[in-house]
Amino acid sequence: MIPALFLITLLGVPLTNVFQRSFEAGTSFDLSPQLSIAFSAAGQALVSTLLATCIGLPIAGVLATHSFKGRAFTQALVTVPFVLPTVVIALAFRELLGSALAPGFLLVVIAHTYINLAVIVRIVGATWQQLDPRKVTVARSLGASPIRAFMTVTFPELRAAISSAASVVFVFCFTSLGVVLVLGNSSTRTLESQILRETSLLLDFPTAAITALLQLALVSCVLLLGARTSLKRTSAVSTLRFTRLRPASSKAQRSYVFVIATIACSLVLLPLLSLAYASLHNSAGWTLEWWSSLASVDSGTTRLGSPLAAIGTSLRYALLTGVVAGIVGVGAAIGVLTHRLGRAVALIALAPLGISAATLGLGLMLAYGRPPLDLRSSDVLIPIAHSIVAVPLVIAVVLPTLLATDKRFAIAASSLGASPTRAFFTAYGPILRIVMIAAGGLAACVSLGEFGAASFLTRSSDPTVPVQIVRLLQRPGEQSFGVACALAMVLVLGTIALVAGIDALGKKRWVR
Amino acid sequence: MSQGLELRDLNIGYTSTLITANLQVGDGITVILGPSGCGKSTLLSTILGSVPALGGSLLLNDVEITSAPIHERRIGMVFQDPLLFSHLTVLQNVMYGLRRSGISKTLAARKATELLEWVGLLGYESRSTQELSGGQAQRVALARALAPEPAALLLDEPYSSLDAELRTRLAAEVAELLRSRNVVAVHVTHDEAEARSITSEIFRVEQGSLERVTK
Numbered sequence: 001m002i003p004a005l006f007l008i009t010l011l012g013v014p015l016t017n018v019f020q021r022s023f024e025a026g027t028s029f030d031l032s033p034q035l036s037i038a039f040s041a042a043g044q045a046l047v048s049t050l051l052a053t054c055i056g057l058p059i060a061g062v063l064a065t066h067s068f069k070g071r072a073f074t075q076a077l078v079t080v081p082f083v084l085p086t087v088v089i090a091l092a093f094r095e096l097l098g099s100a101l102a103p104g105f106l107l108v109v110i111a112h113t114y115i116n117l118a119v120i121v122r123i124v125g126a127t128w129q130q131l132d133p134r135k136v137t138v139a140r141s142l143g144a145s146p147i148r149a150f151m152t153v154t155f156p157e158l159r160a161a162i163s164s165a166a167s168v169v170f171v172f173c174f175t176s177l178g179v180v181l182v183l184g185n186s187s188t189r190t191l192e193s194q195i196l197r198e199t200s201l202l203l204d205f206p207t208a209a210i211t212a213l214l215q216l217a218l219v220s221c222v223l224l225l226g227a228r229t230s231l232k233r234t235s236a237v238s239t240l241r242f243t244r245l246r247p248a249s250s251k252a253q254r255s256y257v258f259v260i261a262t263i264a265c266s267l268v269l270l271p272l273l274s275l276a277y278a279s280l281h282n283s284a285g286w287t288l289e290w291w292s293s294l295a296s297v298d299s300g301t302t303r304l305g306s307p308l309a310a311i312g313t314s315l316r317y318a319l320l321t322g323v324v325a326g327i328v329g330v331g332a333a334i335g336v337l338t339h340r341l342g343r344a345v346a347l348i349a350l351a352p353l354g355i356s357a358a359t360l361g362l363g364l365m366l367a368y369g370r371p372p373l374d375l376r377s378s379d380v381l382i383p384i385a386h387s388i389v390a391v392p393l394v395i396a397v398v399l400p401t402l403l404a405t406d407k408r409f410a411i412a413a414s415s416l417g418a419s420p421t422r423a424f425f426t427a428y429g430p431i432l433r434i435v436m437i438a439a440g441g442l443a444a445c446v447s448l449g450e451f452g453a454a455s456f457l458t459r460s461s462d463p464t465v466p467v468q469i470v471r472l473l474q475r476p477g478e479q480s481f482g483v484a485c486a487l488a489m490v491l492v493l494g495t496i497a498l499v500a501g502i503d504a505l506g507k508k509r510w511v512r
Numbered sequence: 513m514s515q516g517l518e519l520r521d522l523n524i525g526y527t528s529t530l531i532t533a534n535l536q537v538g539d540g541i542t543v544i545l546g547p548s549g550c551g552k553s554t555l556l557s558t559i560l561g562s563v564p565a566l567g568g569s570l571l572l573n574d575v576e577i578t579s580a581p582i583h584e585r586r587i588g589m590v591f592q593d594p595l596l597f598s599h600l601t602v603l604q605n606v607m608y609g610l611r612r613s614g615i616s617k618t619l620a621a622r623k624a625t626e627l628l629e630w631v632g633l634l635g636y637e638s639r640s641t642q643e644l645s646g647g648q649a650q651r652v653a654l655a656r657a658l659a660p661e662p663a664a665l666l667l668d669e670p671y672s673s674l675d676a677e678l679r680t681r682l683a684a685e686v687a688e689l690l691r692s693r694n695v696v697a698v699h700v701t702h703d704e705a706e707a708r709s710i711t712s713e714i715f716r717v718e719q720g721s722l723e724r725v726t727k
Contacts, residue, residue: 134595137562140582141589142609143660149583152608156599247526250564 003332004345007391010384011352014363021366022209034191034211038218041190044105045173048112049166055113055267056120057162062260063121064128066253067245074261075121076503077268082118083499085449087466088488089115090182091473092271095278095485107183112176114271116169123168127161128154133246160229167226171219175356178451181470191215195358196455205366212359219356272492279485282478290482294490307487310468314491317464318444320383321390325443328387329394330436333402338424350392357452360385365456376459385453390443397442398435405431441502445495465491515539515573516696517559517664522578523567524555531555532568533722535715537664541687541697543707545725546717552700555717556666559698560589572663583612588657589666592673594649596641602628602652603637609660627655630689647678654686658695665690667699671706684709 063075081089093111094103101107131154139149177192184193191211198208248254279290295308332349335341352360364385368375375381409427418426425432451466458467465487472484517537524531530551535542546552557563559570561582570578577585588609596605603624610620628634631651641649650670657665670686671679687710690697701707707714714725 132593132595134591134593135597137557137560137582138589138591138595138656139597139608140562141560141585141587141662142656143583143612144608145581145583148612153597156597249526249562 003328003335003349003391004341006328007345007348007351007388010364011348011355011360011388014360014367015355017366018209018212018359018363021206022213024206024209029207029210031210031214034194034214037189037194038191038214040187041174042218044108044188044190045112045170045176048109048116048173049170051109051113052116052120052169053162053166056117056165057124058260059117059264060121060125060128062257062264064125065133065245066257067247068257068261070261071245074264078121078264079118080268080272080496080499081115082122083445083449084115084495085451085466085488085491086111086115086176086178087182087451087469088275088449088491089271090179091469091484091488092275094182094473096271096274102185103183104185105188108176108179108188111179111183112169112173114267115179116172117267119169119172120162120165123165124158124161127158129245131157163226163229167222167229170226171222174222175215175219175358177356177358177455178466178470182473191218192356192358192452195356195362199362199365199456205362208362209366212356212362215356216359223353275485275488275492279482279489282482287482290479290486293479293483294486307465307468307483310463310465310487311490313462314448314465316379317383317386318447320379321386321447322440322444324383325387325390325394325446326436326440329391329439329443330398330432332391333395333398334424334428334432336399337402337407337428349395352388353392357385357389357450358456360388361453361456364453369457376457381457382454382464383447385457386447386450387443389450389453390446393446394439394443397439401431401435402428438502441498445498445502448491448495448498517698518571518574519559519568520571521568522558522565522570524551524558524563525566526554526563529566529720531717531720531722535722537696537698539694539696540713541690541699541711542713542715543699543701543711544715544717544722545701545704545707547702550717552702552717553668556589556668556698556700559664560587560666561585586660586663587666588660588662588664589668590650590653590657590670592669594641594644594646594653596644596649596652596656598641600641601637602633602639602641602644605641605652606656606659608656613660624655624659627659628652631655646674647682650674650682654689658693663696665695665697667697669701670699672701679703679706680709687711 059078063071063078090111093107093114097107097110135153135157136149139153140146144152174190175192176190177196180188180190180193181196189197191214195208195211195215198204198211248257280286280288282289293307294311295306329349332345335345336343339345364381365376367373368381370376405428407427410423413423413426414420449466450464451470454464454467455470458464463471469484469487469491472480472487516539517535519533519535522533523529524533531554533555544552544555554563558565561577561580565578568578569576572585572587596602597608600608603621606624606627607617607620610623611617615623625634625637628637631654633648633651633655636644636648636652641652644652653670667686671682674682683706687699699707699710715722716725
């Protein structure tokens with residue numbers, strides 16, 4: 001009941017508001033500017049997806065099929081860009097390539113490729129790891145060269161996973177906001193950035209609502225297409241099995257594994273190291289000035305509160321999001337196991353995956369950000385938005401764990417006289433405690449880096465860290481940029497610490 | 513000049529030598545017996561080329577192939593599982609090797625159909641591989657391995673996943689089929705009864721080398 005009420009009130013009502021507001025635009029509304037932006041954003045997303053797939057596939061292949069020293073480290077490192085705030089990554093690329101490349105298409109595509117490498121590596125790698133390597137050996141023994149064997153045997157079996165991962169990456173790039181704002185120009189606008197422009201600059205809410213609905217429709221089409229291709233291909237693929245990782249057997253293979261792993265690690269580390277360098281460097285040389293001015297109200301000349309205050313705000317929101325998304329997400333996952341309507345609630349809870357943060361932010365602002373119910377002055381609107389964004393991830397983490405728990409423990413407890421509730425918690429209680437903390441941590445992680453919804457809902461005097469970073473970057477001067485880099489490094493370190501904590505919890509769970 | 517496979521002090525293993533093999537396989541089927549984990553499958557993988565030899569040499573029809581890539585060796589292999597390509601039909605599976613050797617699609621289809629008839633599966637051409645029983649799938653795997661006319665065929669416990677009755681019947685049938693096509697074959701098994709039903713050319717893996725089994 002709690003997850004259902006939460007989602008109906010805080011997702012359903014805002015979306016209905018967006019829908020209603022779109023009618024105010026009138027019947028003579030001209031969609032051509034939005035369609036033009038959608039077209040160019042689709043082109044950018046397509047190139048980014050192709051690049052991420054082409055670079056991600058060899059990395060996925062090496063991590064999924066070979067055991068080698070540093071494999072776990074490489075795998076963890078490749079995942080880092082995905083959990084880092086997009087604004088931080090955009091800033092890192094501005095520092096790394098900003099002097100060589102002007103803001104625009106190329107920089108946006110490079111940053112998107114970087115962020116989404118992890119999606120390709122994780123989704124495709126998971127399937128690749130389950131393919132039987134002996135099929136490739138059979139193909140080779142029948143006269144196929146290594147490339148031919150890959151194209152005729154491995155690739156057809158990976159096609160479903162590649163379609164699925166590519167459609168997710170396309171949607172992420174198509175609805176990008178933080179990267180486009182920091183690294184883009186007028187030709188790289190997305191519908192997401194257009195919604196922000198229409199609401200905050202042009203104050204044209206009906207047009208923003210139509211843009212949000214157009215984006216929702218296009219994103220749904222892409223996700224459905226990806227799911228359809230994926231399902232069609234999966235049915236044609238034989239039963240998958242887990243295979244053991246094997247060390248590279250020949251010198252050529254060892255060299256290939258070494259080169260791919262080295263490239264993967266360098267690709268991930270280079271922008272982050274460049275960001276760290278920028279946070280410790282000014283035009284005169286090495287300095288701690290940007291770090292020491294984090295507490296200053298005037299730092300970066302924002303005069304909108306100190307960066308330290310922004311960190312405090314972000315931490316407060318992250319904590320609230322962790323608690324709210326943890327309870328709602330875990331509640332929805334438990335509902336799937338115990339209630340006949342649980343699956344329907346879980347499906348609704350997964351909907352935010354296809355709803356952009358800007359649409360959500362706009363909807364919440366229209367529903368709860370103005371009289372008679374104006375919650376913008378309170379501390380709850382942003383954590384609510386962040387919780388809605390984080391709930392699908394919480395379900396994705398919690399549900400498989402609960403499903404993998406042996407339900408015969410509950411049956412055994414019932415047979416010993418325990419009530420249904422008591423029997424449930426006897427079976428699932430120990431694992432739920434750990435999983436709830438991990439899920440809450442993940443939700444907090446999402447909140448720390450979320451920019452889209454926060455940019456709509458944040459109060460001007462009390463910004464979150466990603467919003468503060470973008471504000472600093474919009475101001476000229478070395479100090480603004482340096483403080484933004486130091487602030488971004490705080491987010492990098494905070495996010496990595498949170499992810500490492502969640503990972504440690506996961507290991508503890510397996511030790512049990 | 514010797515025809516067939518020749519293993520000269522071939523060191524088999526991943527990091528350290530499990531078996532040092534000396535073997536001459538002239539014609540017909542040779543069986544290698546041994547318990548699980550003794551290195552039989554690694555021996556076949558080394559002959560096939562998917563695991564590099566740690567030393568020694570391997571000759572096929574008097575040509576050294578110790579370092580040749582798998583796809584240039586002209587050695588076929590049938591594994592414990594059929595490992596059919598599930599995105600291809602039964603006919604396309606058998607055509608796979610023929611197409612790689614540059615044969616036209618029409619000719620490859622004709623040859624593949626002949627092979628399917630030879631293994632008793634005529635009429636199954638357009639079926640999905642998932643519609644086959646274990647025995648049928650293993651016959652398709654055999655037809656597929658033989659289609660490009662390999663110089664030698666390796667069989668790695670190909671019937672171990674089948675029930676005992678089907679295993680004995682299929683082993684005898686396939687041995688007969690291979691003899692009728694004059695295929696040089698090395699068959700690995702841990703089942704001595706199965707080995708004896710196939711051939712009298714039996715070697716056993718003993719203390720890291722291959723010893724001929726006498727009756």
